[in-house]
Amino acid sequence: RSGEMAKLTQLIDNEVFRAYATYTTVVLLKMMLMSLLTAYFRFSRKAFANPEDTTFLGKGDNAKKYQRTDGDVERVRRGHLNDLENIVPFLGIGLLYALSGPDLSTALLHFRIFAGARILHTFAYMIPLPQPSRGLSWGVGYLVTISMAYKVLRTSLYL
Amino acid sequence: RSGEMAKLTQLIDNEVFRAYATYTTVVLLKMMLMSLLTAYFRFSRKAFANPEDTTFLGKGDNAKKYQRTDGDVERVRRGHLNDLENIVPFLGIGLLYALSGPDLSTALLHFRIFAGARILHTFAYMIPLPQPSRGLSWGVGYLVTISMAYKVLRTSLYL
Amino acid sequence: RSGEMAKLTQLIDNEVFRAYATYTTVVLLKMMLMSLLTAYFRFSRKAFANPEDTTFLGKGDNAKKYQRTDGDVERVRRGHLNDLENIVPFLGIGLLYALSGPDLSTALLHFRIFAGARILHTFAYMIPLPQPSRGLSWGVGYLVTISMAYKVLRTSLYL
Numbered sequence: 011r012s013g014e015m016a017k018l019t020q021l022i023d024n025e026v027f028r029a030y031a032t033y034t035t036v037v038l039l040k041m042m043l044m045s046l047l048t049a050y051f052r053f054s055r056k057a058f059a060n061p062e063d064t065t066f067l068g069k070g071d072n073a074k075k076y077q078r079t080d081g082d083v084e085r086v087r088r089g090h091l092n093d094l095e096n097i098v099p100f101l102g103i104g105l106l107y108a109l110s111g112p113d114l115s116t117a118l119l120h121f122r123i124f125a126g127a128r129i130l131h132t133f134a135y136m137i138p139l140p141q142p143s144r145g146l147s148w149g150v151g152y153l154v155t156i157s158m159a160y161k162v163l164r165t166s167l168y169l
Numbered sequence: 170r171s172g173e174m175a176k177l178t179q180l181i182d183n184e185v186f187r188a189y190a191t192y193t194t195v196v197l198l199k200m201m202l203m204s205l206l207t208a209y210f211r212f213s214r215k216a217f218a219n220p221e222d223t224t225f226l227g228k229g230d231n232a233k234k235y236q237r238t239d240g241d242v243e244r245v246r247r248g249h250l251n252d253l254e255n256i257v258p259f260l261g262i263g264l265l266y267a268l269s270g271p272d273l274s275t276a277l278l279h280f281r282i283f284a285g286a287r288i289l290h291t292f293a294y295m296i297p298l299p300q301p302s303r304g305l306s307w308g309v310g311y312l313v314t315i316s317m318a319y320k321v322l323r324t325s326l327y328l
Numbered sequence: 329r330s331g332e333m334a335k336l337t338q339l340i341d342n343e344v345f346r347a348y349a350t351y352t353t354v355v356l357l358k359m360m361l362m363s364l365l366t367a368y369f370r371f372s373r374k375a376f377a378n379p380e381d382t383t384f385l386g387k388g389d390n391a392k393k394y395q396r397t398d399g400d401v402e403r404v405r406r407g408h409l410n411d412l413e414n415i416v417p418f419l420g421i422g423l424l425y426a427l428s429g430p431d432l433s434t435a436l437l438h439f440r441i442f443a444g445a446r447i448l449h450t451f452a453y454m455i456p457l458p459q460p461s462r463g464l465s466w467g468v469g470y471l472v473t474i475s476m477a478y479k480v481l482r483t484s485l486y487l
Contacts, residue, residue, distance in 0.1 A: 141381055159356070159357055
């Protein structure tokens with residue numbers, strides 16, 4: 011059994027795979043931060059989605075009025091959904107890319123630009139910065155993912 | 170080629186990886202159940218999102234009135250989205266964690282608590298149970314994922 | 329180090345894994361297309377979610393009126409979310425299935441039907457085709473994923 015574990019450990023010892031592991035964990039943690047940000051705005055704006063979430067604010071009609079939408083909460087939720095739409099492709103295509111044998115420096119370039127673009131996207135969405143800041147940071151992450159997908163298909167196409 | 174297949178099979182023979190495979194499949198199947206639950210509420214409440222979904226209920230204005238939102242349908246959809254937001258990080262970080270060489274017992278503890286917390290979260294959201302049931306079950310799954318992310322970064326940090 | 333890389337490359341050399349890599353990349357790229365489609369409808373229908381997105385259309389109240397929802401935009405967004413809800417389980421369960429040692433022909437059958445069903449689902453949702461086109465294409469992809477999950481649990485169940 012220790013022989014098998016050694017083989018698994020070799021995967022995580024590979025530098026490209028370690029870089030993938032690091033940057034994927036970073037962008038997934040960043041995405042998870044959006045949940046805390048949503049909670050923060052729900053409590054500070056007193057805007058909740060469910061009646062059972064408002065009972066700590068009082069009883070009956072007094073609490074009911076806090077079951078409502080709020081502009082800031084909805085903005086964070088759109089940012090969170092945009093993360094899902096873009097980080098899920100990175101998670102899947104990035105894993106296959108890391109296993110397709112890219113140069114370490116090329117792989118690092120892809121991972122670093124993607125992570126940087128998604129962090130910038132969050133600041134552009136939350137502050138918010140004037141457009142096209144958000145649009146450009148989204149586009150850069152999108153193109154990095156397309157570039158990795160191209161490498162995966164060129165290496166392993168099997169239809 | 171049978172030699173290669175043997176190596177792949179070794180991955181799925183590793184106990185930590187088998188545990189990851191099992192619990193990931195379980196939480197993804199649980200998430201998929203939300204689609205069936207949404208369909209059930211859409212049909213029983215007659216509340217559909219698209220005009221083409223209502224034609225079986227009649228023609229013209231008679232069918233049109235069923236293109237509407239419903240409280241129970243929206244609740245299931247929020248639960249489904251919350252699953253996506255939390256199970257996607259588990260999918261990615263959990264895979265990297267399983268490959269980072271954790272003790273079998275520690276890994277099982279992480280996977281079992283996460284799966285249990287997400288199943289509890291669904292019951293808390295759908296029944297619904299009074300808060301903080303849903304909040305706590307969400308938080309437990311969140312902390313388990315953070316703990317796995319810490320192990321991944323400690324083992325394989327490569328920036 | 330080249331020894332380790334060789335082992336990684338063996339994974340991507342395995343035919344079942346190459347097929348998984350190909351079809352996963354295809355369905356993730358298809359999902360990413362929904363972002364471009366959303367942008368297209370937002371610009372052609374002049375319907376934006378954020379005030380900072382409308383400033384290129386003029387100043388003050390003139391631009392403000394374009395921060396609104398639009399039927400076509402919302403339809404694409406529902407299609408995009410449906411992709412997330414169904415392609416995330418395929419991403420995770422499909423990877424574990426590819427590592428569980430299925431026959432190449434059986435695996436190809438699963439991957440091809442899933443990818444075909446999701447592409448059909450998008451056409452059924454966007455055109456839109458009369459029901460039950462969309463419902464059936466959704467159901468076929470769902471059942472393929474269940475079938476793969478069954479194989480994963482049969483091969484690697486470890487609770």
